[in-house]
Amino acid sequence: MIHEIFPVGPLHCNCSIIGDETTREAVVIDPGDDIEHVLALLRKHKLQVKQIVITHGHIDHVGGAMKLRAATGAPILLNQNDYAQLKMLDVQAAWIGVAAPGAVEIDQSLTTGDVVKAGAHAASILHTPGHTEGSICLYFPAEKTLIAGDTLFAGSIGRTDLPGGSMEKIMQSLHGTVLALPDDTLVVPGHGPLTTIGDERERNPFLVKG
Numbered sequence: 134m135i136h137e138i139f140p141v142g143p144l145h146c147n148c149s150i151i152g153d154e155t156t157r158e159a160v161v162i163d164p165g166d167d168i169e170h171v172l173a174l175l176r177k178h179k180l181q182v183k184q185i186v187i188t189h190g191h192i193d194h195v196g197g198a199m200k201l202r203a204a205t206g207a208p209i210l211l212n213q214n215d216y217a218q219l220k221m222l223d224v225q226a227a228w229i230g231v232a233a234p235g236a237v238e239i240d241q242s243l244t245t246g247d248v249v250k251a252g253a254h255a256a257s258i259l260h261t262p263g264h265t266e267g268s269i270c271l272y273f274p275a276e277k278t279l280i281a282g283d284t285l286f287a288g289s290i291g292r293t294d295l296p297g298g299s300m301e302k303i304m305q306s307l308h309g310t311v312l313a314l315p316d317d318t319l320v321v322p323g324h325g326p327l328t329t330i331g332d333e334r335e336r337n338p339f340l341v342k343g
């Protein structure tokens with residue numbers, strides 16, 4: 134599996150490109166910004182984008198999606214519970230002091246039970262509300278990799294004080310869904326360094342049980 138992970142935009146959202154070495158099909162996850170760089174990496178690996186997946190409707194994760202769709206023709210997928218977030222992208226832009234990206238159109242909703250494929254590499258979608266109502270994670274069981282969005286970070290968890298956030302729900306998502314994954318699962322958070330489920334189970338102060 135080709136897996137490029139790189140920070141984009143002023144908030145350093147971790148964007149992922151997942152590609153199949155044989156079919157050259159790819160999925161781009163959270164193209165928040167810096168689409169020229171995303172396109173350069175796709176060209177470098179000779180990949181064709183089949184789907185653009187957004188882990189949740191915050192501007193730093195979705196801001197570049199329309200530009201990437203225009204350049205590649207690939208559809209944009211986001212859980213429908215976060216469509217409301219897209220209606221307030223101008224407000225979100227003002228919070229962090231960046232230009233509003235304009236309207237974002239979603240082609241398809243994604244939720245638990247759905248599968249996203251980059252060639253032979255398949256991810257199960259896990260609906261993990263809490264940071265936002267429509268937050269999702271992508272779990273690649275064969276590759277032992279979780280793209281966690283802003284649900285789980287190395288040593289921390291996503292904030293729940295923004296509209297649609299819920300501490301109760303993020304705790305349910307983490308203990309009920311995310312921590313059910315094997316310890317040796319690589320976690321790619323929405324921001325910051327990579328980690329593993331085992332490390333977070335053992336050391337994350339928000340998850341360790343007294």
Ligand SMILES: [Zn+2]
Nearest residue numbers: 189191264283
């Ligand atoms: Zn977020």
